[in-house]
Amino acid sequence: MTSMPQPEVEGSLRRVAIVGTGLIGTSIAMAAARAGSEVVGWDADAPTLAAAADRGALRPAASFEDAVADADLIVVATPILAVGEVVATALRTAPDAIVTDAASVKGRIIADVAAAVDDSELLARFVPGHPMGGSERSGPEHASASVVDGIVWVLTETDDVDEDRVGSLERWVARLGARPVRLDPDRHDRLVAMVSHLPQVASTSLMGVAAVEEADEPDILLLAAGGFRDLTRLAASQPTLWSDILVANRDQVAAAIDAFVAHLHDIRDRILGDDAQGVESVFAEAKVARLGLAAKPTVRAGVAVWQVEIPDRPGALARITAVLGEGGVNIEDLQIVHSPEGGRGTVHVTVAAETADATADVLEGAGYDPIRLA
């Protein structure tokens, strides 16, 4: 470790090796190539590596050693259970490279690496990371540089890490289009347990109990409207991916489930006690919290959301999208919020943040009255 300033270190992160070329690894490769890095890839599974190479952003390496030997930066994006060992091998094989990973859990990975590498000089080059992007899909064929655009990319510091290298990686992440956020590993694991892992468990459990009921009551899903669908969408995610993540973040996930169950029991006890006022106060608190969240319609950096009223009739949506298309605006997302009020509808138009003002100009020029939500 050095305390000398190394202002140009990130400039040297030119040669990037991606180990594990699934959806997230290949997406990072594509974003890195777009940002001017020279990318080489390696995957233990030959067809996966070939499919990743077909996306045009990385050169397939002949071996793991070939991939990492000359790298300035090595990104380990293998399945979570393999990450510790691969990071350790990468630190030993590549003499100067920064090594980072893409796993959803940090404490377990740091412990795995420390168990395999008992050398603080090597560990100084390991900067644990978590790009919080992805997709319900998997595999390099579904990868895209856009998976990285605007996402929060957590970087965690360890006891051994070299601060200058964290800074270098942080600037490289920003150059890829993501939003680097530094978090202590324990905090990271506790927070993702609550807002990412617990929702996954809750969604799966809700679908699970309904499925058990459905065995006796095939009509049950007839009554399942939008709310049930929203809450169970995550239950369609990849089982292996999630079982490994949950077990790797075992204690934090169990604590989040316990807090959730305690809250559920509190509501149940108020209901069983005919305490409608008590139930109401719990609901009122949650409503305030949710409205606070809704006021920030997206946490993704890099996007803007405009709310626009449109008439509820054929062609109204065509007109606004035509106006935006002719104005050169690329719509990232468009949500129709049906307002059953006097034949008017509301849409939320999400665009890249840098086009926010241009979008408003285009909309106002066509007679709309957009309100910026985010």
Next chain:
Amino acid sequence: MTSMPQPEVEGSLRRVAIVGTGLIGTSIAMAAARAGSEVVGWDADAPTLAAAADRGALRPAASFEDAVADADLIVVATPILAVGEVVATALRTAPDAIVTDAASVKGRIIADVAAAVDDSELLARFVPGHPMGGSERSGPEHASASVVDGIVWVLTETDDVDEDRVGSLERWVARLGARPVRLDPDRHDRLVAMVSHLPQVASTSLMGVAAVEEADEPDILLLAAGGFRDLTRLAASQPTLWSDILVANRDQVAAAIDAFVAHLHDIRDRILGDDAQGVESVFAEAKVARLGLAAKPTVRAGVAVWQVEIPDRPGALARITAVLGEGGVNIEDLQIVHSPEGGRGTVHVTVAAETADATADVLEGAGYDPIRLA
């Protein structure tokens, strides 16, 4: 009660009284007026009645008695705690009318009515109902006949009810554009506890625990991506409405919470036991169940959903909406499914079922290749 056939009874449900002119009462009034009924309304709150009358579908009555005196059908859409008493009074006041209600819980309402009316001849005219529509909004100013379009409208039979009257109401409900479904009251209450009341509780609890955590960790919501947002959307619902519903369906909701908690504990125990394979099998089962649900993208009768691939570039959405608009298709909903694959995107276009074929013709004529999902 009579066993004589009364084939033309529903034809006589011409004069309809709506008692309680909030969002659902006024929406039913608007759908009934659209279907040719003559509608009179009453609400204990004068401004609410005036606002309902402003929507143009109902004549405001001078009193409750004035509203119900000549009615063929009385729909009680008051807050849930008042329903039993209002139904009982309506049965006594209007000598021949069918009386139904719109409450989300049936067992409690039936017990309330039976406690107030000890006369099986009067009870023969009470057909408990539950139109499963609504909106996160409230009040007659947000009412619309479209709230009723295509929804499941549960009718429950009681020990005393006259079967012919259930049939009459069923046909009237269908004429309004809804989908009548007969369910035993206990089954109704158990099923809605699972697919409607439990999701509401789960969503509120999830937001509640995150809000507690946020007090110490303001960064937590920075990490809250789409999944968390989907799962907590319901937490923004009306607290009073929900506290009354949950307490009215007390035992079934408590049982649903218990089943959910047991499922959560099962997952937690597998996680704490490092049983990744056990977690995976629970997730795999839920995934199968959820994909079965996704294969029916909507339970609403009366709509069709087309999946269409479009290029992911400015103007692509404009083009498809223009094509549909010019073809006279009214888009009910449009969901952009970002596929991060080679610059292509996928949209789900929801239209009224009767325009499904015309929509496909319009899309195919313009070179798209729509796939029908529902």
